[in-house]
Structures are given as C-alpha cells and as structure tokens.
Amino acid sequence: MARPIFEMIKKGTKFQWTKTAELALDRIINIMTHDPTVTQLNPHKPFEVEINTSNYATGTILIQRDDQGKKIAVGYESEALTAAERNYNIYDQEFLSLVRAFRKWRHYLEGVPKYIKVWTDHANLARHREPNILNGCIARVLEFLSRFNYELHHVPGKTNTAADALSRRSDHLPPEGEEAKRVALSDHVFIHLICLAYIESTRHLQQKMPVYEGLLKGWEDKHNLQR
16 A cells, blocks of 8 residues: 555655655545544454465454454454565465564464464465474574464465455555466376376286286296396
C-alpha cells in the first residue's frame, strides 16, 4: 500500500511527489481515521497464526476463537519480500513468514502459557526438521524463535485462502513483475525413470527364482561367467 511513497525515498532516488504517492497517502489516512473492523483481542485466550508465502510477499493472520470455537481474526500483516529475500529458496521463504509473524505480534505471543498453533501448508517447513548446515539467516533467528511456545499444524493450501491472499497483494508485486515459473523436470522423464526402475527390479527378482536358476547356471558354465 505504501510502496509508491517508499519508492521515492530510496537512496540515490531524486524525490518527486507523484499522483500515485498522493493516492497511496490518502488511502492510508482514510484507513487510519475510520472505525477499525478488526475484533479486539483477548490476551487471556489462546492465539493461533496462519502464515503463507508467495514469490514476492508473506502474509500472516493472528487468530483467536470465540466461545463456539469459530476463528476470529484479530490482526493482519502483509509484507513484501526484498530483492535479496526473493532469491531465497522456497524453504527459507516459508521460514521467513514464520519469523515475520512472531516479530509482528511478539508483544502478544512471547511468554504466553499455552502453545501457539501455527497453521501452514508446512511441507516446505518440514525440511527444517532434518539435520542441516544452517545458513546465516536461519541460524540468527533460531534464538529468537526459541522464546515462543508454538506448534505447527498442517492446513491444505486450498483452504489457507486468507493468508494466501495477503501474500499475493498486487501492490507487493516487484516492478519487474513476478518471475515466470518453469518446469525443470517434465512428466515424461519421471515416467521413464519409473519404468527403468521397475524393469531393473523385476530382473533382479527373476534371477533369484528357481525356474531360472538352471538356465543361468548353464550360461555361467558355457561362457565362464561370474555372478
């Protein structure tokens, strides 16, 4: 939302107030001066967080539940990835969305007695459950994350629509546009690999079957072969 304003105050950029920046400022003022629509949170109730990452932004939602167990959003956050962060692999970008959520609502979440449920399609986060040589970015935030009691819960991507929408705001799209997605390994490659693996496995099994034992023995003796 504020991108047009920040673009004008970048280092090395000549300041020039534009119509786009003026519209962005008017929109911000309008939102801040109108009645809030987000429910006031209750610090004594458990917290939940939904996170998601796109190729150019992260989206997070702070959630509590009413007496009927219905989810109530009490906070929203959407933040663009920097040029450097857009070069992160998908695992680290998903990890970044987790870190940003706790940084945004640290004053609510740090020290809460009950576990904070973090909802994500955490297939990309599962990589961080395995032993890895951590890069500097991940290593620096581990101490920060250790201050929070949280647990990851899986949610299908198609149902994580709110956080997904926050991570795909059009105003966070970089000036050069979203990088095109390309397929590195096409389907037919995997089909061939599966067929070859099946043939190889079948050959080994057949060699051990009694019905072929005499035939193989004859070949070995005739051609002086060794298994």
